[in-house]
Structures are given as C-alpha cells and as structure tokens.
Amino acid sequence: MLKSQSLEVPPTRALAEFVSSLSYGDIPEEVISHVKLCLLDSLGCALFGSTLPWGKIVTDFAKELGAGKGALLWGDGAEVPSTSAPLANGTLIHSFEMDDLHSVGVIHPGAEAIPAADALVRHGGATNGKRLLTAIVAGYEVGCRVAMTGGASQLRRGFHPTATSGTFAAGAAAAKMLGLDPLKTLHTLGIAGTQAAGLMAAQQASMVKRMHPGRASQAGVYGALLASKGFTGIEDILEAPYGGFCSTFCDRPNLSHLTRDLGEQFETLNVGFKPYPCCGSNHTSIDALKKILREHPEVSAENVEKITIRTTRATKLHVGWPYSPNSLTTAQMNLLYCVAVLLHDRDFFVDQVTEKSIRRADVLSTTKKIEVVEEPELEALGDEGRHGVILEVQTRDGKSYGVKVLHAQGSDKHPMTPAEVIEKFRLLASRVLSPPRIEEFQETIQHLDTLEDARKLAELLVPNGKR
Numbered sequence: 001m002l003k004s005q006s007l008e009v010p011p012t013r014a015l016a017e018f019v020s021s022l023s024y025g026d027i028p029e030e031v032i033s034h035v036k037l038c039l040l041d042s043l044g045c046a047l048f049g050s051t052l053p054w055g056k057i058v059t060d061f062a063k064e065l066g067a068g069k070g071a072l073l074w075g076d077g078a079e080v081p082s083t084s085a086p087l088a089n090g091t092l093i094h095s096f097e098m099d100d101l102h103s104v105g106v107i108h109p110g111a112e113a114i115p116a117a118d119a120l121v122r123h124g125g126a127t128n129g130k131r132l133l134t135a136i137v138a139g140y141e142v143g144c145r146v147a148m149t150g151g152a153s154q155l156r157r158g159f160h161p162t163a164t165s166g167t168f169a170a171g172a173a174a175a176k177m178l179g180l181d182p183l184k185t186l187h188t189l190g191i192a193g194t195q196a197a198g199l200m201a202a203q204q205a206s207m208v209k210r211m212h213p214g215r216a217s218q219a220g221v222y223g224a225l226l227a228s229k230g231f232t233g234i235e236d237i238l239e240a241p242y243g244g245f246c247s248t249f250c251d252r253p254n255l256s257h258l259t260r261d262l263g264e265q266f267e268t269l270n271v272g273f274k275p276y277p278c279c280g281s282n283h284t285s286i287d288a289l290k291k292i293l294r295e296h297p298e299v300s301a302e303n304v305e306k307i308t309i310r311t312t313r314a315t316k317l318h319v320g321w322p323y324s325p326n327s328l329t330t331a332q333m334n335l336l337y338c339v340a341v342l343l344h345d346r347d348f349f350v351d352q353v354t355e356k357s358i359r360r361a362d363v364l365s366t367t368k369k370i371e372v373v374e375e376p377e378l379e380a381l382g383d384e385g386r387h388g389v390i391l392e393v394q395t396r397d398g399k400s401y402g403v404k405v406l407h408a409q410g411s412d413k414h415p416m417t418p419a420e421v422i423e424k425f426r427l428l429a430s431r432v433l434s435p436p437r438i439e440e441f442q443e444t445i446q447h448l449d450t451l452e453d454a455r456k457l458a459e460l461l462v463p464n465g466k467r
Helices: 011-021 029-049 053-064 085-093 110-119 129-148 151-157 166-178 182-193 208-228 245-249 280-295 313-319 328-333 335-345 361-367 418-429 435-446 455-459
Strands: 070-072 079-081 304-311 370-374 389-395 400-405
Touching: 011 129, 011 166, 011 182, 029 085, 029 110, 029 129, 029 418, 029 435, 053 085, 053 208, 070 085, 070 110, 070 455, 079 085, 085 110, 085 208, 110 129, 110 166, 110 208, 129 166, 151 245, 151 313, 166 182, 166 208, 182 208, 208 328, 280 304, 280 313, 280 335, 280 389, 280 400, 304 335, 313 370, 328 335, 335 361, 335 370, 418 435, 435 455
Parallel strands: 304 370
Antiparallel strands: 070 079, 304 389, 389 400
C-alpha cells in the first residue's frame, strides 16, 4: 500500500512546487559548501573519464549527433545541442566508479543533476553561479529523495537505481535552470521519470553501465525542454498505484521520504565521496582490510589462508559474485577482486584497476580464497546498514583478524575532509588540465556564487589551447 494516499498534496506535485519555488537564499550555507565540493569532485571524475576509451567513444558519438548551440563537452570543448551534451558528460562523471554517492538511496546524483544543469547554462544567455548552484541542489534533493523510497529494493530486483531514480535528479535540475513554473516542473518530472531505465547485468563486462547516468541526465533535459513547450507527462508519476515509478520499481515504497522535512532537511548533506575507484558496496570491505593491514603488518597475501566477508543480501547480490577478469567494469564492481588486489598492493586507487592488473595471476588466485556470505545481523539494519560488513582474515599459522565496518570512509557517517576531496580532484584533473588551469578552476568553484557568467565553468574544463 503506498503511503502517500493520506497526504494532502500528492508528493510529485509537492516536489514540483519545491523545485519551482526554491531560491538561492533558501539554501543553508553548509549545503552550498557541500554541493560545491560535489561539483568539484564530479567534474574531476569527468576529466579523468574523458581520457578513458568509453569516455572518448561517447564524446565522439555526441559530436556525431550534430553540432550546434547548446553546451560544451567536458575535456573536449566541442559545443553540441543541450540534448546531446548530458549523455556524454553524465557518462564521463560515472566513467570510473568514483563519483559521489547517497548510500541509502543508492544514487550518484552528481552524474545526473550536474550535466543536466550545465546543459542549459547557455540556453537563455548568461546564467550566474547562484542560479546554477540552486538548480544543482534542486536536482540533488529530488533525486536523493526519490531514490530513498526504495533504492536498495531496486538493486535487489536488478535495476540500476542511479539510472532510474536519477532521471528525477536531472529533471528537477533542468526545470530549475529553465525557471519553469510548478505545473511545467510537474510535467518535467512526469516526462523524465517515464524514461527511467538501467539494468544491473551491465556490471558484467560492458561499457554501457558507465552510460546509464548519461541517459538519465539526458532524459531530464528532454523532460524540461518538452514541458517548457507545453508537452505533458505523468502528473502522479511517483505515487500512481499502477504504473507509477515507485509502485513499479520498488518492493515496498515508503513515499514519506519524498516530502518529509522538505526544504528544511537537505539530503544533499548526506551525499558522500568515494576515495576508491570501485562500487560503493565494496568500500566498507576495503576499509576493513586496510585497518587490518595497517594494524597488523605481518598479514600478507602470502600468508592468508582465507577471507570471509559477512554482509547484507543486497551487497552479496550486487558485488559478491565469483570473479572473472572480463573487463574493468567487472573488476570495479566485484568485491572479491577489490579485496584481493588491496591485499597484494596494500593500496587501492586508479593504478589498481588497469587492463593488466585485473588479470594478474596472483590476484586471481587470491579471489578464490574469499567467501561472501549473508549475515542476518547486518540484514536486520535495513537500508541504513546495507553496506555493513564483518571481515575476517585467517592466516596459515592459525591466527584470525576480524573487523566490523558499518559505514565507509567518505560516506556521510565518516566523511572525507574538504582537503581530501580537493586532493582527489587534483589527482584526477591533472590527467587533462595544466596546474595553472586546475588552480583557476578550483578557485572558480570556491567562489561560484559570485560568478556572473556560469558558462565559464565548462570552458575551464578544456585543456589550454584546445578551444
């Protein structure tokens, strides 16, 4: 039974009214500071993504769809229509499993909201930084709240929640950028959400998972542009008991998440950052093993007999399957690989996910020593404890080392510091931009609320001399 039936204002309409009325002054300073970090982190991920094979393919594809007034392709500088740019730019952000994450909603909101907002920066002339930030916050708030209604249940069903729920993040951001009224914003959500798609089988040896947020972001822009012309969507798309988003995608949707404390409690603050380039469901195990290796340097790949990881059913289904070196995507999504390569290298960043590293014989052998099992104690914690793990290492000399981690480093429960997020951005951006350009971009983000023309942002994401 959907819980929205007793609400005076249907939740889809309430969200549309929230987005339409939201002003920069309504947003707490701490939310603005956090979303600036989200923007910096997401665009660093995008720059790194522009160097990868799938990033280059989708960028070239967006250009093949046609040039024209619209938005810039990050890392490339070509201008394409606003309906094409988010497909590429959203893919770039999600291209190496490093983008921001709302762990309860199972959504990477930056990969949908930011490309959708940026796609429309040039739509009506100069747009200032405050308007851009407001649109991005609107996207984060709506996307995360929709995702919270049943993101984990979507995952268990085999849907990719960031691709499905992400259409609402993109739609809200795009509608805000166009300044749509509540009714047209409502139709934006109703058009964007019906385009929701994304299957988790994509995590097995494919490039297409990287593209899921790009398509979601594109769906949001489609929704806003069509709604602005009078095209209509599903007005009760979130709460409809038959064929609605929540009734279709989620097992037992809790629609109270959509509007509870809306405008007072900002879910944007619960969006965390990823220190490791892999699925967020793997991070708690990486943290656990790193703690063991740090406190017990005698533990090594050579003397480990077995590693047992106890976790939730959703995490086991999502990442706990037998490892086969099919692709970089497979490795990043697989818990056994991530733990095994960390055990050998005592580190986990981009150099641990290469075409060579994912096929190393020593790492492959170690994956056979790792068992992932469901743990009722963790399952009972619900979606808040979805990533919880109890990791135990047994060595050949009979010793045992165990660590329990409920929330990963970088999550809202154990946040990365601003300095750590900035350092991650600089490491990733250095693959594309010169040090002076990195400094200028970082400074621009920091003072984005004072920027008169937000078009400058995308222009700074192009290497010197390329545009």
